[in-house]
Amino acid sequence: MQELPxxxxxxxxxxxxxxxxxxxxxxxxxxxxxQKPYTIVIPPPNVTGSLHMGHALNNTIQDILIRRxxxxxVPTLWIPGTDHAGIATQNVVEKxxxxxxxxxxxxxREEFTKEVWDWVDxxxxxxxxxxxxxxxSCDWSRQRFTxxxxxxxxxxxAFKNYYDKGYIYQGERVINWxxxxxxxxxxxxxxxxxxxxKLYFFKYDKNFPxxxxxxxxxxxxxxxxxxxxxxxxxxxxxIGKTFKVNFCGVDREIRVFADISIDITFGTGAVGVTPxxxxxxxxxxxxxxxxxxxxxxxxxxxxxxxxTEFEGLKATEAQAKVIEMLExxxxxxxxxxxxxxxxxxxxxxRPIEPQPSKQWFLKMSELAKPAIEAVKSGQIKFxxxxxxxxxxxxxxxxxxxxxxxxxxxxxxIPIEGETDVLDTWFSSALWPFATLGWPNKTEDLKYFYPTxxxxxxxxxxxxxxxRMIFSGLEFTNEIPFSQVYIHPTVFNKEGKRMSKSLGTxxxxxxxxxxxGADATRFGLTYINTGIQDLKFDEEAIGAGKKxxxxxxxxxxFMLMSICHSGPDGxxxxxxxxxxxxxxxxxxxVWNDKMEPRTEADKIILExxxxxxxxxxKNLDEFKFGQxxxxxxxxxxxxxxxxxxxESKVTANGHPEPKSGEGTPDFSVLLYVIVTSIKLLHPIMPxxxxxxxxxxxxxxxxxxxxxxTAKWPKAQE
RNA sequence: GGUCGCUUAGCUCAGUUGGUUAGAGCGCUUGCAUCACACGCAAGAGGUCACUGGUUCAAAUCCAGUAGCGACCACCA
Numbered sequence: 001m002q003e004l005p006x007x008x009x010x011x012x013x014x015x016x017x018x019x020x021x022x023x024x025x026x027x028x029x030x031x032x033x034x035q036k037p038y039t040i041v042i043p044p045p046n047v048t049g050s051l052h053m054g055h056a057l058n059n060t061i062q063d064i065l066i067r068r069x070x071x072x073x074v075p076t077l078w079i080p081g082t083d084h085a086g087i088a089t090q091n092v093v094e095k096x097x098x099x100x101x102x103x104x105x106x107x108x109r110e111e112f113t114k115e116v117w118d119w120v121d122x123x124x125x126x127x128x129x130x131x132x133x134x135x136x137s138c139d140w141s142r143q144r145f146t147x148x149x150x151x152x153x154x155x156x157x158a159f160k161n162y163y164d165k166g167y168i169y170q171g172e173r174v175i176n177w178x179x180x181x182x183x184x185x186x187x188x189x190x191x192x193x194x195x196x197x198k199l200y201f202f203k204y205d206k207n208f209p210x211x212x213x214x215x216x217x218x219x220x221x222x223x224x225x226x227x228x229x230x231x232x233x234x235x236x237x238x239i240g241k242t243f244k245v246n247f248c249g250v251d252r253e254i255r256v257f258a259d260i261s262i263d264i265t266f267g268t269g270a271v272g273v274t275p276x277x278x279x280x281x282x283x284x285x286x287x288x289x290x291x292x293x294x295x296x297x298x299x300x301x302x303x304x305x306x307x308t309e310f311e312g313l314k315a316t317e318a319q320a321k322v323i324e325m326l327e328x329x330x331x332x333x334x335x336x337x338x339x340x341x342x343x344x345x346x347x348x349x350r351p352i353e354p355q356p357s358k359q360w361f362l363k364m365s366e367l368a369k370p371a372i373e374a375v376k377s378g379q380i381k382f383x384x385x386x387x388x389x390x391x392x393x394x395x396x397x398x399x400x401x402x403x404x405x406x407x408x409x410x411x412x413i414p415i416e417g418e419t420d421v422l423d424t425w426f427s428s429a430l431w432p433f434a435t436l437g438w439p440n441k442t443e444d445l446k447y448f449y450p451t452x453x454x455x456x457x458x459x460x461x462x463x464x465x466x467r468m469i470f471s472g473l474e475f476t477n478e479i480p481f482s483q484v485y486i487h488p489t490v491f492n493k494e495g496k497r498m499s500k501s502l503g504t505x506x507x508x509x510x511x512x513x514x515x516g517a518d519a520t521r522f523g524l525t526y527i528n529t530g531i532q533d534l535k536f537d538e539e540a541i542g543a544g545k546k547x548x549x550x551x552x553x554x555x556x557f558m559l560m561s562i563c564h565s566g567p568d569g570x571x572x573x574x575x576x577x578x579x580x581x582x583x584x585x586x587x588x589v590w591n592d593k594m595e596p597r598t599e600a601d602k603i604i605l606e607x608x609x610x611x612x613x614x615x616x617k618n619l620d621e622f623k624f625g626q627x628x629x630x631x632x633x634x635x636x637x638x639x640x641x642x643x644x645x646e647s648k649v650t651a652n653g654h655p656e657p658k659s660g661e662g663t664p665d666f667s668v669l670l671y672v673i674v675t676s677i678k679l680l681h682p683i684m685p686x687x688x689x690x691x692x693x694x695x696x697x698x699x700x701x702x703x704x705x706x707x708t709a710k711w712p713k714a715q716e
Numbered sequence: 717g718g719u720c721g722c723u724u725a726g727c728u729c730a731g732u733u734g735g736u737u738a739g740a741g742c743g744c745u746u747g748c749a750u751c752a753c754a755c756g757c758a759a760g761a762g763g764u765c766a767c768u769g770g771u772u773c774a775a776a777u778c779c780a781g782u783a784g785c786g787a788c789c790a791c792c793a
Contacts, residue, residue: 006753192790199793214793227793263717263792271793280791340792386720390788393719397789458788493728495786526741529730532721533787537728539742546755557752629730629740644752 004559004694008552010516010545014686018132021689026707027137029070029077031447038069038076039451041432041481042138043464044146046085047120048092051130053490053498053536054457056508057528060521060683061455061487061624063136067682068619070137071711077448078137079435081144082124086424087181087347090409093119109408109419116409130509135517135685137707142444144435146427147411154434155427156414158475163415167363168403174275174282175359175402176352178345179300183406184359185345186423187399188462190352192341199267201333202326204245204254209238211333213267215340217326218318221250221306222295225273227284230258232269248325250307257288277354292356300353315353360404360413360420368395371470374479380469382484383622384530387461394462429467432480439475450478455485485622489533490524498536511541518684519544525683526628547632548687551677554640555691558669559698594667601668604643607634608672612714615679628683635676643672670700675712 021027029037040062045055062078070076093116094104104112124145131138144151162168176185197215204212210226228235238256245252261280262271275285275292285292295306302310302318310318326332343352372395374380375388382388403423404413410421430438432454436445450472456465465484472480492498498505511520522544527534596602611634618627647669674695677688685707692706703709 004752007755008753212793216793261791266792271791273793278791278793280793283791338792341790390720393789461788489787523741527729532729535728537742539728542755543741546753549753549755553753553756555752560752623732625730626732633740640753641757645757 004552004556006553006556008549008687008690010518010548010686013690014133014135014517017686017689017693018135020693020705021137021707022140024705024708026070026705027078027139028141029075029139029448031443032075033447035073035075037448038066038074038453039079039448040066040077040453040455041079041435041451042081043454043456043460044081044083044144044428044431045127046088047082047124047127047145048085048089049082049127051127051134051508052500053506053508053524055127055131056134056511056520057490057524057534058455058457058487059131059134059136060524061485061528061622062453063134063521063685064525064619064624064682065453065455066137067685067707068711070707071678071681071709073710075447077139077142079142079144080128080131080136080138080140081431081435082127082146083428084120084145084147084410084424086405086410086421087183087407088424089116089120090407091181091347093409104408112408133509133512133517135521137685142435146424146431150437150440151427151430151434152411154430154438155411155422157439158426158430158471159414159422161475162362167366168360169363170358170360172356172358174277174279174354174356176279176343177298177355177357178348178350179298179353180348180350181345181407182298184357184402184404185352186402186425189346190343191346191349193344194339195342197338197340197342199336199338200323200326201268201335202331203333204247204252204272205331206329208243208245208254210235210256210270211268212270212272213336214272215338216315216319217322218302218306218310218315219274219277219295220247220272220322221302221310221318222274222276222293223247223252223254223272224275224290224293225255225257225281225285225288227257227259227262227271227273228269229262229264230260232262232264235270248307248322249309252293253291255288255290257284259284259287276356279354282354282356294356296353296355298355298357359402362401362403362426364398364400367470367474368398370473371395371466374469374473379479380482380484382486384486387458387484387486390458391461391466395466425463425467428464429471430475432468432472433476449476449480451481453483453485454481455487457489458486459489461486488528488530490536491533493535493537495535506536506538511538515541515545516548516686518548518687522547522628522684525624526632527625528628529625530623544684547636548684550636550640551680551684551687551691554635554644555673555677555694557644558666558673559694561666596668597665600643600646601665604638604672605668607638608675609715612675612679612712616714619682631676631680631683635680639672639676644669674701677706678709678712681706681709 042062043058066076066078096119097104097115107115159168176187176190178185199213199215200217201211201213203210212226214220228239235256239258240256242253242255245254262269273281273284273290275282275290276294277296293305295303296315297303300315302313302315304311306318310321313321323332344350345352372392375391382391403426404420405423406420408421410424411427412418413420413422432451433445433449436442436449438445454465468480472478490498492504492506496504508520519541523541526544527540596605611630614630615627618630677691681688689706692701695701696704
């Protein structure tokens with residue numbers, strides 16, 4: 001028997017245990033053709049990324065599911081990997097170049113791309129190392145990257161398939177343009193931020209009969225129409241008429257037309273229509289055959305079309321000038337303060353400048369149908385259930401997807417002469433099957449696909465989850481996964497979004513350093529109720545650390561009691577009628593068929609059975625917080641506070657109950673501890689494995705490692 | 717504007733299909749170096765379950781409404 005230190009030391013344990021698992025190949029699934037496998041694909045973090053609290057939570061969740069499945073004897077695969085993250089990565093490398101006084105344009109495309117690859121080679125595995133630190137049991141031999149060779153091939157095949165079917169087309173239309181990133185963006189890559197704005201009321205010129213209202217007067221240089229509500233009595237006489245105006249020195253023809261979408265009560269009820277610089281106006285212009293005049297260019301500067309007075313000015317400068325000219329001419333009627341939403345780029349937060357541009361689109365109408373059906377029919381189930389509606393609402397109102405990007409880092413569109421790359425989400429949409437070898441019919445693909453559970457954050461339901469569903473159905477004729485778990489968002493203590501740049505974030509690696517990976521995992525699981533978003537408080541992690549120590553000391557108590565002399569050198573904790581293993585003479589054994597000898601034994605065994613049941617139920621239903629609570633309560637309050645306290649041996653080494661309710665049976669105690677650490681292993685893999693190793697050394701357990709030990713089964 | 721979520725102890729949150737004295741973590745009070753653990757043990761204080769009305773023998777729980785907070789979607793220029 002060994003002497004254990006009185007406190008659990010995670011720093012000396014975690015890396016050692018992780019190495020033990022890796023050396024044993026414990027993360028690789030054992031393929032059994034007769035069994036249905038359990039598969040999770042990791043939401044691939046950006047190669048530029050480093051672990052944040054959202055990752056920590058989500059990967060804890062996945063590791064819990066994976067580890068339990070593995071212990072149940074199911075062939076279990078967790079595929080890891082990273083995403084090339086087009087714009088995000090390009091921006092990171094551009095920033096690095098900027099520090100060296102260089103731009104990507106100076107380098108040229110080929111050199112720049114090489115720079116990015118170098119960057120990826122050097123830093124791309126940072127987050128992978130961090131996942132290992134957390135204890136994630138991914139099969140690293142199957143690690144993928146969305147730009148690795150095979151994956152790039154999959155992207156090409158996917159594109160060609162869509163193209164041949166006529167789903168992909170090129171078209172000139174108004175798209176979301178980021179003047180900083182110099183690329184088109186899809187509708188969902190645009191974020192809306194509320195802001196205070198000024199609403200300017202004016203006429204184009206003295207002869208124009210209608211006053212319009214706008215927050216961006218400079219765009220009005222490109223107006224070719226005014227839209228009013230068909231029911232608006234004020235403007236009936238003008239509908240259908242075209243007026244020649246001179247607006248700030250620029251001659252324009254403005255046609256007044258009716259459109260049902262116009263709000264009579266807002267502004268003057270008349271909207272200046274700028275087809276080139278508003279998606280909505282563009283649609284109205286198409287319906288009504290209005291001219292499209294581009295007055296702002298891709299850099300956010302005024303074009304020649306905007307007139308000689310404005311050409312070359314930045315949009316903000318042009319705005320000031322337009323306002324000044326309108327005021328001088330006495331055309332400005334009033335200015336109101338309003339709240340509106342500004343569109344910004346989701347990657348750089350700069351305002352979006354919508355403009356006409358030739359782009360590639362993926363037609364969504366046909367693809368959306370089966371993806372809607374798969375969820376409606378229950379083949380794919382969202383947890384919590386409320387996300388089903390969010391998904392369906394979006395899928396049923398889809399516009400075509402702009403898939404081309406004018407950046408350099410990504411999959412070049414596989415058409416001769418094309419220099420644009422594909423939206424990074426085009427490739428990540430293929431993740432569940434491309435990681436398994438698609439388009440090749442590999443053994444992995446045949447066996448592990450469709451995957452089982454997808455766990456992810458709610459903010460990528462549209463960007464990623466929805467697109468995996470229709471892509472999976474299109475390319476494999478199967479759903480890519482059957483369960484989607486949407487985890488809560490982790491906010492800081494004040495309920496604000498965690499942000500590195502604002503310094504409002506918490507670094508999970510610091511928590512691991514300070515409390516241990518198990519404590520971090522337990523704390524996050526403990527507060528994950530599944531319903532509410534999390535206001536993260538470090539105290540929960542502290543509780544996790546204490547709990548790991550408690551587990552350690554419960555084991556220590558048992559080991560010190562079994563086959564151990566009392567303090568005065570006499571006696572042992574073992575009693576004559578304990579169930580002893582004949583192999584050594586002092587190893588207690590217990591199995592389900594034995595009858596508990598005392599009331600205390602009976603009670604703890606009943607409670608243990610109840611917690612086995614509740615853990616299975618909770619994890620099946622993705623109630624992670626509840627699972628952690630139940631296990632914590634059982635171990636601390638039932639096992640330690642009651643069972644162990646009441647069965648302590650007295651100072652003379654003779655086993656006597658504290659409260660008279662029977663004597664301790666160490667075979668029962670061992671059984672309860674072993675079962676408890678099995679149940680806790682998915683949440684706290686390191687400390688439980690370390691305890692297991694101690695038990696194994698003392699021949700108290702048979703299986704070599706807890707990670708592959710058999711999951712407990714409840715008795716009916 | 718639409719949709720959804722939240723409001724329970726000082727703080728962060730649980731509370732399964734409505735059913736005895738509403739729970740946990742952390743914090744707080746008092747006592748304790750007992751040979752598993754002071755990252756601990758024992759005892760304890762602390763709640764009109766946002767508000768209003770309704771259903772019921774019974775409501776934190778179901779229904780309606782009000783207020784506040786939050787998220788997402790949306791073409792309010």
